[in-house]
Amino acid sequence: MRRYVVSKWVKTEAVLHSTAVRPHIPATRILSEESLREMLNEYRMVYVKPDCGTFGSGVMRVDYNEKDAKPYRYQHRKTTRSFETFEDLYQSLKAAAGGRKYLVQKGIRMLKHNHNVFDLRVMVQTNPAGQWETTGMIGRVSQTGKVVTNYHSGGKLRSVETLLGPYLGADEVKRFKAKLKRLALGTAHALRSKYPGIREIGLDVAVDQEFKPWVLEVNTKPDPYIFKVLKNKRIYAKVRRYYKFNKRR
Structure with missing residues (x-):
């Protein structure tokens, strides 16, 4: 079964079939x-x-x-x-x-951190029981003067709390993360219904001025190691454990 999907267009078409996810996909x-x-x-x-x-x-x-x-x-x-x-x-x-x-x-008018735009990477993996699980979230801040946030293109990694804290209260951040979790799981199910071999995805999510999350891209071969920088080491431990388990399957 096909495990990795490269085409952004093909992945977009697949997730648009979900009525729950569709409103969060930019035209x-x-x-x-x-x-x-x-x-x-x-x-x-x-x-x-x-x-x-x-x-x-x-x-x-x-x-x-x-x-x-x-x-x-x-x-x-x-x-x-x-x-x-x-x-x-x-x-x-x-x-x-x-x-x-x-x-x-x-284009989404994204929130900013220290005058630079940021987005969020949400990791979703199948666990040893074969069920989808949201295992990690991390923010990526663009390098000054650049339009992309990718870590490999000079972006900086920050916790979701650090990035959303200036905009939302602690309880609001928790509720927003719960919303992201539901969106990520819905996206994973939608993509896997078309490509059943997929076991991990990384969602790149932009947050606009009204705090609406937008799925910019879905990656089927996401980098697990970016979560290593988080203070909560249990997050990276789980991401890495599931990553190794899925790689062996």
């Missing part, structure tokens, strides 16, 4: 001139990302502000380029994509 389309134009006009900010890729490589943020002299711009790594016309923007993006299949996704 996502295959990149084309038409899809980019329509989504920029509707959302004003989108992310363009490779369909197959890891560590945030190739992800670009695209913005449209009709009041600017050069209303179109995109950021790739720490470089920002601006354009007078949509056509010039699109041609530059296509060149940067290098012929690879890309997706365009509604």
Whole structure:
């Protein structure tokens, strides 16, 4: 059975079948001139990302502000380029994509930590009884000037409490984590119904200004070792134990 799914588009289509998860999936389309134009006009900010890729490589943020002299711009790594016309923007993006299949996704105005955006990684694994279990949550803060939060791209790892504490009270953080747990389990069940060989997933979850969680991406080969930095060592111990158990199966 297929254990790993690389295509972000395929995974998005699979989890959209869940009525509980669907409201938390940002609008996502295959990149084309038409899809980019329509989504920029509707959302004003989108992310363009490779369909197959890891560590945030190739992800670009695209913005449209009709009041600017050069209303179109995109950021790739720490470089920002601006354009007078949509056509010039699109041609530059296509060149940067290098012929690879890309997706365009509604941009989420994420919460920030020390002026840098952050998202949350939620780990879900099958336990020795074969049941899905949410085993860990950790925050990832973007490097200053970058649009991605990935640890391998310079992001910093922080606890969920550290990142949400300035916004929510302790009890509210607990309730929010319980909501994330339900969302993660629902996503795992939805993906496994299509690909029954999957045993672990890592959800990348953005939190918007209204504290709504958005599933940006689902990884079927998540890194278990990022949880090692948490003060609560029992979390990493469980993640690592389940990781090793599932690897042997």
